[in-house]
Amino acid sequence: xxxxxxxxxxxxxxTDRAGWAPRRWPRFVVAELHRTLSLxxxxxxGLHVVTAIADPYVTxxxxxxxxxxxxxxxxxxxxxGTLAVDLGAAVLLTSVVRGRLGFRAWRAVHWLAxxxxxxxxxHALRAGGDLHTGxxxxxxxxxxxxxxxxxxxxxxxxxxxGARPVLRGASR
Amino acid sequence: MTRPARLAVDLIACDGRGLCAExxxxxxxxxxxxxxxxxxxxxxxxxxxxxxxxxxxCPRLALRLERAQGRDAGRE
Amino acid sequence: xxxLQSACLPAPAGSVPGPDALPRLLPAAAADRAGPASLxxxxxxxxxxxxxxxxxxxxxxxxxxVGRANLTGRGGAAFPAAVKLRALAETARPPLVVANGVxxxxxxxxxxxxxxxxxxxxxxxAVCAAELTGASxxxxxxxxxxxxxxREAADQRRRARCDPVPVRVxxxxxxxxxxxxxxxxxxxxxxxxxxxxxxxxxxxxxxRPALVQNVETLAHLALIMRHDASWFRSAGTPAxxxxxxxxxxxAVRHPGVYEVEPGMPVGxxxxxxxxxxxxxxxxxxxxxxxxxxxxxxxxxxxxxxxGLAPVGASPGVxxxxxxxxxxxxLAETARxxxxxxxSSAGQCGPCVFGLDAIxxxxxxxxxxxxCELTRVRRWLGDVTGRGxxxxxxxxxxxxxxxxxxxxxxxxxxxxxxxxxxxxxxxxPVRDQVFP
Numbered sequence: 001x002x003x004x005x006x007x008x009x010x011x012x013x014x015t016d017r018a019g020w021a022p023r024r025w026p027r028f029v030v031a032e033l034h035r036t037l038s039l040x041x042x043x044x045x046g047l048h049v050v051t052a053i054a055d056p057y058v059t060x061x062x063x064x065x066x067x068x069x070x071x072x073x074x075x076x077x078x079x080x081g082t083l084a085v086d087l088g089a090a091v092l093l094t095s096v097v098r099g100r101l102g103f104r105a106w107r108a109v110h111w112l113a114x115x116x117x118x119x120x121x122x123h124a125l126r127a128g129g130d131l132h133t134g135x136x137x138x139x140x141x142x143x144x145x146x147x148x149x150x151x152x153x154x155x156x157x158x159x160x161x162g163a164r165p166v167l168r169g170a171s172r
Numbered sequence: 173m174t175r176p177a178r179l180a181v182d183l184i185a186c187d188g189r190g191l192c193a194e195x196x197x198x199x200x201x202x203x204x205x206x207x208x209x210x211x212x213x214x215x216x217x218x219x220x221x222x223x224x225x226x227x228x229x230c231p232r233l234a235l236r237l238e239r240a241q242g243r244d245a246g247r248e
Numbered sequence: 249x250x251x252l253q254s255a256c257l258p259a260p261a262g263s264v265p266g267p268d269a270l271p272r273l274l275p276a277a278a279a280d281r282a283g284p285a286s287l288x289x290x291x292x293x294x295x296x297x298x299x300x301x302x303x304x305x306x307x308x309x310x311x312x313x314v315g316r317a318n319l320t321g322r323g324g325a326a327f328p329a330a331v332k333l334r335a336l337a338e339t340a341r342p343p344l345v346v347a348n349g350v351x352x353x354x355x356x357x358x359x360x361x362x363x364x365x366x367x368x369x370x371x372x373x374a375v376c377a378a379e380l381t382g383a384s385x386x387x388x389x390x391x392x393x394x395x396x397x398x399r400e401a402a403d404q405r406r407r408a409r410c411d412p413v414p415v416r417v418x419x420x421x422x423x424x425x426x427x428x429x430x431x432x433x434x435x436x437x438x439x440x441x442x443x444x445x446x447x448x449x450x451x452x453x454x455x456r457p458a459l460v461q462n463v464e465t466l467a468h469l470a471l472i473m474r475h476d477a478s479w480f481r482s483a484g485t486p487a488x489x490x491x492x493x494x495x496x497x498x499a500v501r502h503p504g505v506y507e508v509e510p511g512m513p514v515g516x517x518x519x520x521x522x523x524x525x526x527x528x529x530x531x532x533x534x535x536x537x538x539x540x541x542x543x544x545x546x547x548x549x550x551x552x553x554x555g556l557a558p559v560g561a562s563p564g565v566x567x568x569x570x571x572x573x574x575x576x577x578l579a580e581t582a583r584x585x586x587x588x589x590x591s592s593a594g595q596c597g598p599c600v601f602g603l604d605a606i607x608x609x610x611x612x613x614x615x616x617x618x619c620e621l622t623r624v625r626r627w628l629g630d631v632t633g634r635g636x637x638x639x640x641x642x643x644x645x646x647x648x649x650x651x652x653x654x655x656x657x658x659x660x661x662x663x664x665x666x667x668x669x670x671x672x673x674x675x676p677v678r679d680q681v682f683p
Binding site: 182183184186187188203204205206207209 | 444445595596597598601602605627630634635636
């Protein structure tokens with residue numbers, strides 16, 4: 001479930017940065033959509049973490065939600081999930097205080113989103129017990145394909161010959 | 173009594189994304205190259221909160237809302 | 249190649265130029281003096297540098313003297329030096345004194361010539377400024393054509409233990425915008441020659457406040473501290489006292505740097521450079537951010553802010569560039585605008601894209617097409633005030649004056665004709681090195 005939200009969110013973020021937006025949509029809509037979907041993803045992620053910990057069938061422990069590789073149950077798999085949560089939390093917290101943090105520091109942390117997603121994906125592959133189920137597989141592999149396509153489109157747009165020259169940004 | 177606030181753009185940070193002009197059309201318009209021109213600098217008190225929200229929405233944090241009366245919120 | 253010329257007010261035979269005579273900054277001997285004045289020669293001519301250090305009251309009194317002399321900046325903005333000194337004497341942190349000898353403008357050579365002939369006078373001025381503002385050190389950024397000369401001068405002073413503060417010498421980065429005040433500080437402190445959008449005197453987080461002065465201004469300061477305000481005011485006009493260095497170039501027989509008094513008629517200045525003004529079509533006055541004027545209108549005007557007002561010009565960085573009547577003013581303007589557009593530091597959209605658009609339109613018109621004046625005028629308004637520095641503003645002013653002065657030429661080009669008989673560009677758009 002969380003898998004599904006993540007890639008859509010990353011893709012919306014990417015079109016915004018590439019400066020491309022669907023003709024009918026103002027840019028601020030794309031920006032706000034990215035934020036809204038991110039928060040939605042955070043909510044779903046929270047639900048996933050809580051249900052996983054509260055599940056009486058396996059013992060993971062609350063500490064393992066923030067400290068990676070602490071869980072006795074499937075240490076590596078769950079640990080990857082915890083890492084993804086940590087990275088996502090860093091992105092979320094810096095975005096909340098973005099105005100006070102300053103652009104460069106905020107952006108440096110925001111890049112971690114690109115690390116968070118594959119970490120979560122590996123977590124899903126290793127920790128998930130129901131990947132053979134039809135709809136789960138569709139979501140998991142569909143998200144991966146969508147993310148790959150978005151990244152490819154972003155890289156392609158950068159090297160496009162008609163692309164606008166990049167301005168030199170502030171060095172502060 | 174609320175102090176007047178003025179809009180200002182850091183043109184080095186600005187990348188010409190254009191969100192500010194979409195959200196504050198009465199105060200900001202775009203020039204021929206997509207960069208913001210502040211047509212009306214002063215923001216009335218009832219729109220301060222909205223303008224502050226637009227400042228946070230700028231993808232490059234290039235828009236500023238400066239409180240007047242001798243103290244700048246950011247750079248001069 | 250040009251030669252160094254000193255001002256042509258001859259000293260009476262057999263006398264040493266006293267404090268009242270010209271030239272003040274440039275070498276006293278006649279033309280073609282080779283090489284810089286050594287420390288000993290400098291001391292023989294000007295005497296030792298008086299100390300400007302002391303308690304708060306003494307420093308304020310000295311700064312007041314600079315104010316009475318009405319010394320204004322020679323870097324183009326003509327900002328009163330005393331106001332800057334006072335502001336930086338009052339900062340909480342000890343400021344940095346930056347002597348700006350970058351001279352990124354290809355048409356101007358005065359700073360290179362000054363540093364190449366009288367580096368010690370400039371360094372004296374910089375150290376005086378440091379004492380007056382309580383600065384902890386001095387850095388002088390010099391055009392790379394003369395920076396070794398300046399470095400040797402600084403070494404001589406260090407060996408002789410002349411200066412109470414450390415003096416660093418840095419070679420300047422190339423490029424037009426490298427000479428902008430905040431860019432010079434940025435280059436000296438971080439190695440990036442780009443304007444910051446923040447006045448140097450304010451400093452910032454992790455950045456000291458900086459006093460940035462043109463090297464010619466500092467040379468005048470050094471002399472004011474030796475004499476007094478009334479000495480400085482004994483030359484020039486009451487509103488614009490002292491002397492100034494000017495670069496005369498273009499369609500003149502003896503291009504070069506001359507030291508003149510403000511108020512001297514432009515035509516007389518051009519006579520110094522061997523031009524009687526008859527063959528000239530237009531003058532670019534003040535520099536590449538200056539103003540175009542019809543030669544016929546400008547020759548009789550005094551070279552001062554007040555005197556040049558009728559043609560909307562001002563002395564700027566002291567450049568008078570003469571374009572012959574046989575050349576095409578529109579083509580010259582297009583070349584300059586393209587150069588200025590390409591010289592942008594590349595940080596701000598309106599400058600990068602706007603100046604490029606204006607240059608392209610002028611190039612089109614210069615090649616023989618109709619110029620869309622309304623659109624260009626709109627762009628000139630759009631780029632003004634919309635950058636981290638005054639690069640777009642200055643370019644817009646120059647282009648606006650060209651649209652006025654070359655109106656007839658623009659109309660001819662719109663019909664496919666050009667009034668010029670020469671096609672070679674007159675004004676330099678590459679960094680030229682004057683020996």
